[in-house]
Amino acid sequence: MKKISRIATGVALSALLCSPAAQGWDLKDILGGSGDGSSLSERISGAVTSLVASDKFELDDLTGTWNYQGPAVTFASDNALQKVGGAAAATTIEGKIEPYYTRIGLTNLVLTVAEDHTFTMKAKMATLKGTITQDEKGELTFNFSALKKISLGKVSAKASKAGSTLILTFDVSKLISLMEKVSSITGNSSVKALSKMLSSYDGLYLGFKLKKQ
Numbered sequence: 558m559k560k561i562s563r564i565a566t567g568v569a570l571s572a573l574l575c576s577p578a579a580q581g582w583d584l585k586d587i588l589g590g591s592g593d594g595s596s597l598s599e600r601i602s603g604a605v606t607s608l609v610a611s612d613k614f615e616l617d618d619l620t621g622t623w624n625y626q627g628p629a630v631t632f633a634s635d636n637a638l639q640k641v642g643g644a645a646a647a648t649t650i651e652g653k654i655e656p657y658y659t660r661i662g663l664t665n666l667v668l669t670v671a672e673d674h675t676f677t678m679k680a681k682m683a684t685l686k687g688t689i690t691q692d693e694k695g696e697l698t699f700n701f702s703a704l705k706k707i708s709l710g711k712v713s714a715k716a717s718k719a720g721s722t723l724i725l726t727f728d729v730s731k732l733i734s735l736m737e738k739v740s741s742i743t744g745n746s747s748v749k750a751l752s753k754m755l756s757s758y759d760g761l762y763l764g765f766k767l768k769k770q
Contacts, residue, residue, distance in 0.1 A: 558654070562621075563700070610653050613695070616697070619716065620666060620670050620671065621670060621671045623670075623723055624667055624770055625768035626765070626767060627765070627766045629647075629651065629765050630646075630651050630654070630757070630763055631647065632647070633760045633761070633762065633764045642726075654754075654763065658745065660747040662680055663681075663682070666765060668725070668765075670689065674688055683743050685709065688700045696713060697715065698712070698714065700736060703742055704742070707742070709735050709738050712727045712732055712735055713727065714726075715762050723767040724767075725765055729755050729758055729760075729761045732763060733752050736749075742753075
């Protein structure tokens with residue numbers, strides 16, 4: 558099993574480094590780290606997970622409790638070549654976003670989805686609740702609320718699974734609006750800083766890699 562895992566990692570890493578988006582990039586930049594062994598391993602593992610994850614699942618498959626593993630970035634385009642090339646860019650952006658997640662308190666995030674497709678998203682900064690729907694194309698929509706009565710709006714989301722790992726990302730343009738509302742409620746200035754940075758990433762979906770409890 559370990560041998561298979563090493564082969565898969567090597568193939569995926571080769572795809573990342575040989576893709577058009579990765580040409581001319583420094584390995585440290587692509588993997589979002591300083592070259593530290595554990596950090597490098599985590600980045601490679603995350604890239605492999607993103608490449609092999611499948612978005613073919615039912616809404617009921619989200620039922621359960623999911624714990625934060627790291628930031629996640631996906632792209633609006635479904636073009637296969639862009640997915641491979643985009644994986645390198647995604648890991649770089651994830652590395653830039655991770656410090657903001659730490660400052661805001663998202664690294665202890667827990668997502669719980671009930672059988673009726675209601676959800677609770679708990680983090681240090683706030684607890685959000687709401688409902689999840691899925692259209693015929695598999696696109697998800699999260700309807701967020703805070704303090705039980707305050708509607709924060711609907712945000713389009715993408716989800717894919719690889720084993721017990723869930724990659725859940727949200728439309729950045731809608732996410733910025735959500736974060737600004739959360740910031741106004743919580744008074745967290747770090748949320749504003751992240752929101753400002755995200756405004757330069759058009760066409761991205763941003764979220765989390767989560768592990769089922």
